[in-house]
Amino acid sequence: xxxxxxxxxxxxxxxxxxxxxxxxxxxxxxxxxxxxxxxxxxxxxxxxxxxxxxxxxxxxxxxxxxxxxxxxxxxxxxxxxxxxxxxxxxxxxxxxxxxxxxxxxxxxxxxxxxxxxxxxxxxxxxxxxxxxxxxxxxxxxxxxxxxxxxxxxxxxxxxxxxxxxxxxxxxxxxxxxxxxxxxxxxxxxxxxxxxxxxxxxxxxxxxxxxxxxxxxxxxxxxxxxxxxxxxxxxxxxxxxxxxxxxxxxxxxxxxxxxxxxxxxxx
Numbered sequence: 001x002x003x004x005x006x007x008x009x010x011x012x013x014x015x016x017x018x019x020x021x022x023x024x025x026x027x028x029x030x031x032x033x034x035x036x037x038x039x040x041x042x043x044x045x046x047x048x049x050x051x052x053x054x055x056x057x058x059x060x061x062x063x064x065x066x067x068x069x070x071x072x073x074x075x076x077x078x079x080x081x082x083x084x085x086x087x088x089x090x091x092x093x094x095x096x097x098x099x100x101x102x103x104x105x106x107x108x109x110x111x112x113x114x115x116x117x118x119x120x121x122x123x124x125x126x127x128x129x130x131x132x133x134x135x136x137x138x139x140x141x142x143x144x145x146x147x148x149x150x151x152x153x154x155x156x157x158x159x160x161x162x163x164x165x166x167x168x169x170x171x172x173x174x175x176x177x178x179x180x181x182x183x184x185x186x187x188x189x190x191x192x193x194x195x196x197x198x199x200x201x202x203x204x205x206x207x208x209x210x211x212x213x214x215x216x217x218x219x220x221x222x223x224x225x226x227x228x229x230x231x232x233x234x235x236x237x238x239x240x241x242x243x244x245x246x247x248x249x250x251x252x253x254x255x256x257x258x259x260x261x262x263x264x265x266x
Contacts (some may be wrong), residue, residue, distance in 0.1 A: 001031045002045060004038070005055040006074075006234075007199060008174045015137050015233040020053055022226050027213035029053075038149055043116075051203040053214060058196045058247035059118035059254075067204035069211055070242035072218035073197040075128040076170045077235045085240035086194035089123040089166040095187045097162075102190050103131065108163035111144035111153055112265050118250055119148060119168035122193040125265045138266045145264065151175075158185045170197070173235050195250060199242035215241055 001024065003016030003024045017033045024031045046056055046066035053071065061070060073085035080088060093099050113120025128139055140163040144162055147153050153165040154175070169191060176183040200218065202211050221227050222238030231237070257263065 001033050003055050004036050004042065006174060007120065008170060008171060009178045012174060012178055015117065017232050019221070019227075019230045019234065022224065023214065023217045023221060026169045026220075026224075027031065027210075027217040029210050029214055030231070040110045044161040046201075049203050049205065051201060052206065052210075053200045053202065055198055055260075056137070056201045057118050057198045059122050059250045061199065061244065062203065062247040063116060063254075066118055068201040069204050069206060070199040070244060070246065071215050071266065072239040073199040073242040074170070074234075074247070075237040075240055076173065076197070077231070077237050078169070079174060080169070080191070080194065080236075083237060084194075085197040085199075085242065085257075087119065087128070087168060087170045087197045088194045089119045089192040090169045090188040091124070091164055091190050091192070092154070092167050092171050092172075093164050093189045094157060094160065095185050097163065099189055102127075102164070105132070105164040105189070106139045107146065108140040110140045110157075110217075110265065111147050111156055111162040111165040113147050113153060113166070115145075115264075118195060118198075118248040119171075120153065120166050121265070122250060122253055122257075123195065124166040124212060125257050127192045127222050127261055128247055128255055129260055132262060134201055136179060137145050137261075140266065143264070143266050152180060154186065158182070160223050164189065166192075170235075177235060193216070195253075196242070196246045201216070 001020045007013030054177040075085050099105050099132045150168050150171045156164050
């Protein structure tokens with residue numbers, strides 16, 4: 001088991017580890033927490049054959065980047081989530097920048113994380129697609145790709161190396177709560193529409209009864225006495241069941257961009 005995607009600080013990772021230990025004990029599925037810190041590629045983690053409960057973004061699930069079975073996804077404690085297992089991308093700029101709308105950043109420098117990321121790539125590309133015209137096929141003077149992590153995007157915006165970039169809104173909530181000094185100098189210019197939240201997944205070869213027990217333990221977690229303090233730490237309402245079908249709509253955003261000749265944000 002591993003929660004690298006949302007382990008924004010050591011204390012938060014410890015919270016995820018404690019939550020997963022409760023879940024796996026209730027499910028009677030003995031799993032070991034295996035750290036996988038950046039810059040180790042997440043693809044290496046997702047490809048392991050012994051995955052039992054590991055966070056994975058929905059876009060690579062839909063792309064079948066690794067053979068996995070989705071189990072359950074968090075429900076963020078946020079008004080925009082509306083009690084659903086969804087998230088979005090915050091398009092962030094420096095707090096002191098004069099931009100009033102996303103269009104004001106056009107002609108500047110933007111960035112994205114990795115091409116298999118929903119929050120750091122696919123959502124941003126889909127959002128920009130609405131602004132492209134035959135007369136303006138490229139929106140930015142420079143697009144910095146393969147920044148890999150949300151933290152790199154945050155640091156680049158804060159330090160002025162890029163003007164605008166996408167930030168997973170749930171990750172943003174967590175880092176703003178637990179390391180507010182890192183977000184004090186930035187603000188959200190706009191946000192993309194919500195899409196299905198990244199899920200905990202198991203290896204595709206994991207026994208079906210194991211997956212079922214884990215899924216039941218996740219979806220019942222909010223009713224357990226141990227959940228409250230961890231939910232406060234992790235800004236959670238609970239968990240919802242996730243399946244491969246949950247993430248199929250993300251492929252539609254990819255298809256629209258490809259059909260428009262917009263394979264990369266630009």
